[in-house]
Amino acid sequence: MSNIKRWALATFILCFLVIIAGGVVRTTQSGMGCPDWPKCFGKWIPPTNASELPADFEKYLRKQDIDHTFNALHTWIEYINRLLGVLLGFFGLVQFAMLFFKRKEFNKPYKLAIAFLVTVILTGLFGAVVVKLNLAHASISVHLLFAIILVQVQLALLLSLNKKLFSIRVDNKVRQLLFIFLILLFCQSVLGTMVRMYVDDVSKTLHYEQRETWLAQSPVAFLIHRSFSWLILVSALFIAWHCRNIQAIKNKIFVLAAIIVLSMITGVVLFYANMPAVAQPIHLLLAALALTQTVAVLLQIKPGSK
Known part of the structure; x- marks a missing residue:
């Protein structure tokens, strides 16, 4: 075993x-x-x-x-x-x-x-x-x-x-909050994908040079993606605060909030440090980790909890 x-x-x-x-x-x-x-x-x-x-x-x-x-x-x-x-x-x-x-x-x-x-x-x-x-x-x-x-x-x-799997009993409100948060994360991921498409097109026309100009035009998808990240952060912190006294999952939620903070930091680095190549896969990895950590908590919460 x-x-x-x-x-x-x-x-x-x-x-x-x-x-x-x-x-x-x-x-x-x-x-x-x-x-x-x-x-x-x-x-x-x-x-x-x-x-x-x-x-x-x-x-x-x-x-x-x-x-x-x-x-x-x-x-x-x-x-x-x-x-x-x-x-x-x-x-x-x-x-x-x-x-x-x-x-x-x-x-x-x-x-x-x-x-x-x-x-x-x-x-x-x-x-x-x-x-x-x-x-x-x-x-x-x-x-x-x-x-x-x-x-x-x-x-x-x-x-x-x-x-x-489905082993933790908590207030059903926590499960609802996490479902909403997962939807928000998915929407943010879609926006991130749209930004990546824009960057791919621009970088290709510039022969993958002049990285500082790839987001110089600040496309709408990027502006929404950047602003939406604050909603994601506030939501993560609110859930962490709501779960601060729930011993079974509070550490898992704090880890989730930390991942969101790190993801935002890499996003800031990408924009203000002229799209450094090393930050792109890290940003992608953190997005995948945020989705996975949210799903992990949801999968451990027993359906129909009190």
């Missing part, structure tokens, strides 16, 4: 590593580092320099709306991102196998393991769509959504294994 729990925890952590890798791919403009899928320049192990490219390498670049040059760094960043996705699939498969032999004893975790494995496969297959569509805005957003769903499914599995 302990081996299953440890494996499930490792799989949960790996989900976030995959999200970080995806963020690094975006911030380094490495999304088309491998212009074909599932291979990379027609190879299972991509080239490390131009001399290793296949004779017909132009056919891979020509079909994409990108600069027809080879960048080994971009290629390997994207390739490592793919390898992490494959590794996550392997972890999901092993997790399924471990729970398969204990499916009668752990029926709910077993079903969640199936759901996780299916979602991993769908996420990987959708990666091919992202490449085929040449990193179209909608495809990138859907791919990220798949990753977020993966985390939540694995979270539910982990809580189920540890007997924490």
Whole structure:
């Protein structure tokens, strides 16, 4: 049993590593580092320099709306991102196998393991769509959504294994507040996605240079996203204050509030420090953590609490 729990925890952590890798791919403009899928320049192990490219390498670049040059760094960043996705699939498969032999004893975790494995496969297959569509805005957003769903499914599995799923009784008002907060977080994430789309378009026209100008025009989506962050912060602090005397969840809520504060700080850094590349994946990671922490508390609260 302990081996299953440890494996499930490792799989949960790996989900976030995959999200970080995806963020690094975006911030380094490495999304088309491998212009074909599932291979990379027609190879299972991509080239490390131009001399290793296949004779017909132009056919891979020509079909994409990108600069027809080879960048080994971009290629390997994207390739490592793919390898992490494959590794996550392997972890999901092993997790399924471990729970398969204990499916009668752990029926709910077993079903969640199936759901996780299916979602991993769908996420990987959708990666091919992202490449085929040449990193179209909608495809990138859907791919990220798949990753977020993966985390939540694995979270539910982990809580189920540890007997924490729907185990805490609290005032039903707390559950309602958290549901509203989750909706607000989702809306903020959508706004953030819209800002990312705008930045992608502007940065591309500037050949990914002059980072200080990427948000110089202050698009409406950014202004709303920035203002909405204050509502998110006030809401998080209010929930923390409301739950200050509820021993079972107060620490979890304080952690959530801390994540929101850190997320706002990285947002400020992105705007006032000219969009530093390192801050982008961190901002994405903190957004994913905020959603996950909120869902984690909700999954531990017993439905129909007093």
